Amino acid sequence: xxxxxxxxxxxxxxxxxxxxxxxxxxxxxxxxxxxxxxxxxxxxxxxxxxxxxxxxxxxxxxxxxxxxxxxxxxxxxxxxxxxxxxxxxxxxxxxxxxxxxxxxxxxxxxxxxxxxxxxxxxxxxxxxxxxxxxxxxxxxxxxxxxxxxxxxxxxxxxxxxxxxxxxxxxxxxxxxxxxxxxxxxxxxxxxxxxxxxxxxxxxxxxxxxxxxxxxxxxxxxxxxxxxxxxxxxxxxxxxxxxxxxxxxxxxxxxxxxxxxxxxxxxxxxxxxxxxxxxxxxxxxxxxxxxxxxxxxxxxxxxxxxxxxxxxxxxxxxxxxxxxxxxxxxxxxxxxxxxxxxxxxxxxxxxxxxxxxxxxxxxxxxxxxxxxxxxxxxxxxxxxxxxxxxxxxxxxxxxxxxxxxxxxxxxxxxxxxxxxxxxxxxxxxxxxxxxxxxxxxxxxxxxxxxxxxxxxxxxxxxxxxxxxxxxxxxxxxxxxx
Numbered sequence: 001x002x003x004x005x006x007x008x009x010x011x012x013x014x015x016x017x018x019x020x021x022x023x024x025x026x027x028x029x030x031x032x033x034x035x036x037x038x039x040x041x042x043x044x045x046x047x048x049x050x051x052x053x054x055x056x057x058x059x060x061x062x063x064x065x066x067x068x069x070x071x072x073x074x075x076x077x078x079x080x081x082x083x084x085x086x087x088x089x090x091x092x093x094x095x096x097x098x099x100x101x102x103x104x105x106x107x108x109x110x111x112x113x114x115x116x117x118x119x120x121x122x123x124x125x126x127x128x129x130x131x132x133x134x135x136x137x138x139x140x141x142x143x144x145x146x147x148x149x150x151x152x153x154x155x156x157x158x159x160x161x162x163x164x165x166x167x168x169x170x171x172x173x174x175x176x177x178x179x180x181x182x183x184x185x186x187x188x189x190x191x192x193x194x195x196x197x198x199x200x201x202x203x204x205x206x207x208x209x210x211x212x213x214x215x216x217x218x219x220x221x222x223x224x225x226x227x228x229x230x231x232x233x234x235x236x237x238x239x240x241x242x243x244x245x246x247x248x249x250x251x252x253x254x255x256x257x258x259x260x261x262x263x264x265x266x267x268x269x270x271x272x273x274x275x276x277x278x279x280x281x282x283x284x285x286x287x288x289x290x291x292x293x294x295x296x297x298x299x300x301x302x303x304x305x306x307x308x309x310x311x312x313x314x315x316x317x318x319x320x321x322x323x324x325x326x327x328x329x330x331x332x333x334x335x336x337x338x339x340x341x342x343x344x345x346x347x348x349x350x351x352x353x354x355x356x357x358x359x360x361x362x363x364x365x366x367x368x369x370x371x372x373x374x375x376x377x378x379x380x381x382x383x384x385x386x387x388x389x390x391x392x393x394x395x396x397x398x399x400x401x402x403x404x405x406x407x408x409x410x411x412x413x414x415x416x417x418x419x420x421x422x423x424x425x426x427x428x429x430x431x432x433x434x435x436x437x438x439x440x441x442x443x444x445x446x447x448x449x450x451x452x453x454x455x456x457x458x459x460x461x462x463x464x465x466x467x468x469x470x471x472x473x474x475x476x477x478x479x480x
Contacts, residue, residue, distance in 0.1 A: 024092030024323035025361045036203035038212045045218040047198030048143040048170035055196045058140045058168040066114045073110040075189045088314045092323040106158040112444030117166040135474040140168030142220030145213045150178035151280040160223045167468035172201045180204035228453040246457025250382040251410030254403035255285040258416040263301035271305045273439025279386040283411035292392040299370045303349045306366040311355045323362040330362035333385030340378040345369040403429045410454035411440045
């Protein structure tokens with residue numbers, strides 16, 4: 001059974017206990033739903049606990065769990081357009097990006113995870129040092145709390161929910177208050193798959209509700225995606241109960257442009273890797289580190305690409321850059337644009353003004369700064385908007401030093417005519433993921449995650465599945 005906000009235990013007639021979903025484009029109300037309360041979280045965790053401790057799912061053969069996820073994938077495919085339109089409305093993602101990435105990627109991930117689970121060694125036997133046979137079992141960790149932000153809501157839910165289900169876990173999903181509607185649509189689909197009672201619950205709510213969930217003693221693992229500041233609070237809460245936790249946090253990733261790279265190729269690649277979803281992506285390449293001798297060439301190429309971006313109504317298929325998710329986020333990004341100017345960076349394109357022709361909506365112009373150095377706040381702090389900062393370097397060692405001089409370590413890239421040279425650079429940059437002549441692609445067969453203030457633990461790939469499993473060793477001696 002899927003437990004959503006339309007069930008009795010989370011219903012409220014008090015307007016203070018509701019979530020209002022506002023269109024980032026029109027600034028008008030889209031929907032008003034009941035916000036889950038702490039009692040709903042307690043009930044959801046209790047139901048998940050019962051499903052794990054007494055229900056069939058953890059003891060169901062992996063092939064049957066895989067079959068259930070494949071049924072979900074089929075339903076998901078039938079409602080992809082509906083899901084994409086819903087996400088576009090609630091967070092302002094351009095509809096083409098919503099179709100391709102916000103929904104297309106999750107659909108692909110489901111099939112990929114099933115393929116990983118089909119070949120995964122759920123049991124193994126090895127000969128121990130003392131001569132006994134040691135049977136190794138992979139058991140589900142138990143009850144999982146999945147906390148997701150608003151920027152890529154379905155992708156982030158699926159990368160937590162599906163591996164956890166395949167592992168045999170029960171899951172309580174807490175979506176962000178800015179994007180509860182897509183989570184509820186997914187809950188509706190989950191209710192049609194035939195899962196055991198209590199196995200998956202969806203409890204929309206604010207940060208306080210999330211704090212109640214992650215500190216709940218009935219939770220065995222927390223999988224959290226969000227800001228580094230929030231991640232620290234989650235880690236501290238989990239430490240009190242010795243709850244397993246994985247954290248996928250912020251980033252300030254560098255794109256190192258080598259002196260043999262083509263400016264037009266770089267500009268096209270950086271545009272896709274840095275400005276998709278209006279720059280509201282944790283692994284966006286926001287520090288563009290260029291050779292000083294060719295700085296102006298790369299600045300000109302980036303400026304041309306950014307100036308040509310179509311900014312506007314996310315429902316229009318021609319739109320390339322939509323609004324930011326909220327007025328608060330719009331003000332935050334505009335404040336950083338002001339900070340960049342005060343710090344002495346040169347504004348090349350963009351700025352804090354509303355884009356031309358858009359009287360309403362939480363829009364920010366795609367903005368490019370040049371002449372910056374790595375000590376500036378716009379080069380050190382995660383802005384989470386369509387703002388790029390160009391930093392010049394003298395030689396490769398300095399470029400690598402600039403890339404590594406960051407509190408974050410989520411992603412990065414290098415751009416060069418010589419891929420082998422690029423791999424050599426990649427090996428010297430301290431991040432969890434890296435791309436050569438591309439932004440890091442979210443390959444479902446490869447682990448994704450960060451180091452330093454970007455968190456710890458991995459999602460995707462075999463490592464992502466294993467993060468929801470415990471290993472049990474059973475030593476077997478000869479019969480007495």
